[in-house]
Amino acid sequence: MSEHIHNHSGDCCCGHDHGHKHDHDHCNCGHEHGKEDSTCICGHDHKAEGGVGHDRSMGRVFFALVGGILTANSFILNAWLPEQEFAANMSALFGAFILALPIIITAVKDLVRGKVYMNELVALAILAALVKADFQTAGIIAFFLLVTIIIETRTASGAQRSIEELIKLTPNTANLIDEKGNEREVAAQDLKVGDRIRIRPGENFPVDGRIASGESTVNQASITGESVPVEKVAGEDVFAGTQNLTGAVEVIVTKVGGDTTLGKVKEMIMQAEASRTPVVRIIDRYAGYYTPTVLMIAWITWWFSRDMNSVIAFLVIACPCAVVLATPTAVVAAVAAAARLGIFIKNISHLELASRISAFVFDKTGTLTDGLLSVVKLQGTEGVSPAELLSCAASVERFSNHPTALAIIKLAEEAELELDEVTGFAEVHGRGVSGTANGSICRVGRANWMRENGLNVPESDPEEAAGMSVVYVSKDDKLLGWIGFRDKIRKESQVLLSDLRRLGVRYCAMVTGDRQSVAEEVAGQLNIDEFKSGCLPETKVEFVENVKRDHTVAVVGDGVNDAPALAAGDLGIAMGAIGSDIAINSASVALMTNDLRRIAMLIFLAKKSQVVINQNLVFGMLFVFGGMILSIVGLMTPIWAAVIHAGSTLVIVFNSARLVRTGEELTLADKPDSEKQVS
Numbered sequence: 002m003s004e005h006i007h008n009h010s011g012d013c014c015c016g017h018d019h020g021h022k023h024d025h026d027h028c029n030c031g032h033e034h035g036k037e038d039s040t041c042i043c044g045h046d047h048k049a050e051g052g053v054g055h056d057r058s059m060g061r062v063f064f065a066l067v068g069g070i071l072t073a074n075s076f077i078l079n080a081w082l083p084e085q086e087f088a089a090n091m092s093a094l095f096g097a098f099i100l101a102l103p104i105i106i107t108a109v110k111d112l113v114r115g116k117v118y119m120n121e122l123v124a125l126a127i128l129a130a131l132v133k134a135d136f137q138t139a140g141i142i143a144f145f146l147l148v149t150i151i152i153e154t155r156t157a158s159g160a161q162r163s164i165e166e167l168i169k170l171t172p173n174t175a176n177l178i179d180e181k182g183n184e185r186e187v188a189a190q191d192l193k194v195g196d197r198i199r200i201r202p203g204e205n206f207p208v209d210g211r212i213a214s215g216e217s218t219v220n221q222a223s224i225t226g227e228s229v230p231v232e233k234v235a236g237e238d239v240f241a242g243t244q245n246l247t248g249a250v251e252v253i254v255t256k257v258g259g260d261t262t263l264g265k266v267k268e269m270i271m272q273a274e275a276s277r278t279p280v281v282r283i284i285d286r287y288a289g290y291y292t293p294t295v296l297m298i299a300w301i302t303w304w305f306s307r308d309m310n311s312v313i314a315f316l317v318i319a320c321p322c323a324v325v326l327a328t329p330t331a332v333v334a335a336v337a338a339a340a341r342l343g344i345f346i347k348n349i350s351h352l353e354l355a356s357r358i359s360a361f362v363f364d365k366t367g368t369l370t371d372g373l374l375s376v377v378k379l380q381g382t383e384g385v386s387p388a389e390l391l392s393c394a395a396s397v398e399r400f401s402n403h404p405t406a407l408a409i410i411k412l413a414e415e416a417e418l419e420l421d422e423v424t425g426f427a428e429v430h431g432r433g434v435s436g437t438a439n440g441s442i443c444r445v446g447r448a449n450w451m452r453e454n455g456l457n458v459p460e461s462d463p464e465e466a467a468g469m470s471v472v473y474v475s476k477d478d479k480l481l482g483w484i485g486f487r488d489k490i491r492k493e494s495q496v497l498l499s500d501l502r503r504l505g506v507r508y509c510a511m512v513t514g515d516r517q518s519v520a521e522e523v524a525g526q527l528n529i530d531e532f533k534s535g536c537l538p539e540t541k542v543e544f545v546e547n548v549k550r551d552h553t554v555a556v557v558g559d560g561v562n563d564a565p566a567l568a569a570g571d572l573g574i575a576m577g578a579i580g581s582d583i584a585i586n587s588a589s590v591a592l593m594t595n596d597l598r599r600i601a602m603l604i605f606l607a608k609k610s611q612v613v614i615n616q617n618l619v620f621g622m623l624f625v626f627g628g629m630i631l632s633i634v635g636l637m638t639p640i641w642a643a644v645i646h647a648g649s650t651l652v653i654v655f656n657s658a659r660l661v662r663t664g665e666e667l668t669l670a671d672k673p674d675s676e677k678q679v680s
């Protein structure tokens with residue numbers, strides 16, 4: 002694992018946890034990983050840091066408290082018991098020592114490793130004050146630095162904390178039911194796929210599974226961000242970390258640990274936290290030059306002014322915590338806010354990208370429409386009954402989860418049809434399915450795919466199929482007929498498109514594997530610039546590539562057949578990703594629900610965080626450079642420098658924290674047709 006530690010940015014004095022373990026191949030920051038240890042002045046080796054961030058920050062709080070009290074004590078003694086000068090000095094000396102120790106140790110460690118980074122600046126400032134025997138100043142500088150670190154770790158190690166929150170969602174134990182029907186308690190981590198467990202009302206699901214018996218309502222807000230309870234009956238999927246509300250259910254385990262949707266979500270948060278934005282990469286790159294430059298200016302200042310206080314102030318204020326934190330704090334807050342809404346952003350750079358999106362390409366079925374198709378026509382060829390047509394189609398479609406397949410299966414179930422045994426099932430994405438039943442090959446799929454397979458399908462679609470989606474059914478080389486479907490446009494589609502335009506998206510297109518007449522109808526009802534029907538997965542990719550020439554493109558799909566198109570866009574957004582590995586894996590942003598308004602929220606949040614980042618950067622630089630100039634000309638005392646340094650960091654942390662509550666209204670009232678709008 003140690004080779005795969007994403008850990009190149011140990012150059013700040015911010016106490017931020019920079020060294021999350023994560024897989025090398027997920028990282029696209031273009032830096033070498035794992036060669037150096039992170040060296041924040043919290044004095045810890047971040048490699049070891051797993052879920053124990055709180056212990057470390059407690060240690061820092063302790064140092065800061067004890068040292069702070071001693072330093073304060075020396076001031077009090079000075080003020081009220083001036084004759085106790087020795088005691089006051091001792092108090093200041095020990096205070097400074099305790100406060101400075103963690104900072105100096107880290108700086109020394111850095112030096113030993115041959116790295117010249119910002120930690121040395123502060124350490125040097127403190128040392129200079131100590132050498133001057135100005136223990137109070139040294140203590141105060143170190144105190145404010147520690148406080149900065151504490152505030153920062155508490156507020157901004159958001160990923161760590163959201164993961165801890167997620168871990169709390171899954172119970173440690175589960176009630177396993179053995180073959181004899183007896184129930185016994187086991188550790189949740191010992192559950193295996195195929196185990197049968199019982200979950201009572203009020204309990205959380207420990208793993209992903211399928212309900213075998215019983216029914217209940219489930220609150221899936223922890224994953225989807227939607228607190229409206231969902232009804233679940235036998236055969237439906239339940240997810241680790243969601244809460245069982247009303248009924249006792251027995252569940253067959255389908256996924257455990259990191260394979261569960263919650264596990265994937267955790268992984269995504271870790272990845273996002275470990276990834277870096279371009280701005281941070283630039284700061285990383287120049288960090289190596291920054292410290293020597295500052296040291297040189299400090300030396301020149303001293304040479305001309307011989308004023309040690311100016312130099313100390315300069316060194317303290319030159320430590321650019323505020324600038325270094327400007328981006329990560331905002332981004333982590335935004336990613337956390339998004340996660341709360343069931344929007345999972347895999348890489349932080351995707352957030353920056355999302356703020357620049359100028360074009361959207363939507364899939365139709367399951368994305369702009371709700372994908373809950375219903376069969377409206379069963380048209381057999383001569384001598385073929387609708388029941389025969391349906392039974393043949395449903396036998397093969399049983400193994401697919403395409404919206405058309407689901408509609409066919411549903412109807413066959415309602416009609417209580419006997420289905421045939423099928424062997425050799427195969428699904429050709431975006432085309433159709435095939436399998437062998439009773440010795441003959443059955444195919445269900447689109448017209449031109451049937452033709453490719455040598456079937457005689459009429460060139461033009463039957464007239465009565467206008468406005469319907471159509472699939473053809475064949476047995477061996479005989480066409481059995483066609484099935485017509487209808488689908489509904491999602492209620493939020495219209496709102497989404499107008500919201501996106503308001504957010505500055507200039508072009509919205511739709512691609513679909515469906516027929517021209519259906520595509521026309523949907524495009525007509527929505528405010529769409531361009532659409533393309535009859536697409537194969539690869540035609541969708543081509544379409545996206547074309548739009549990409551003039552735009553930064555986001556592709557939205559349901560992730561079932563759309564993985565290649567999602568990957569082709571600058572940003573791939575998968576809908577309804579809860580429980581769908583393909584959707585989660587193929588996209589750069591995974592929406593756990595099918596609520597389209599989340600997409601506008603994502604763009605809104607991305608833009609807002611960009612504004613916050615820019616504010617932070619301007620503000621941070623103003624403080625650092627302004628403070629440096631004031632120090633050089635002798636207008637800054639070391640203590641003021643320390644206070645301003647801590648203050649500016651605080652301002653940035655709080656400014657970023659504004660993002661955390663974005664979009665809260667979406668999680669509260671979750672009626673997709675509500676008039677609530679982004680902005």
Ligand code: ADP
Nearest residue numbers: 366401403431432433445446447513514515562
């Ligand atoms: P869309 O772009 O509308 O989401 P897809 O790319 O998923 O459509 O599929 C395109 C077409 O391929 C469908 O309209 C349907 O005719 C056919 N098709 C895909 N999968 C299946 C399947 N499992 N059964 C029958 N037809 C299918």
Ligand code: MG
Nearest residue numbers: 364366367562
């Ligand atoms: Mg689709």
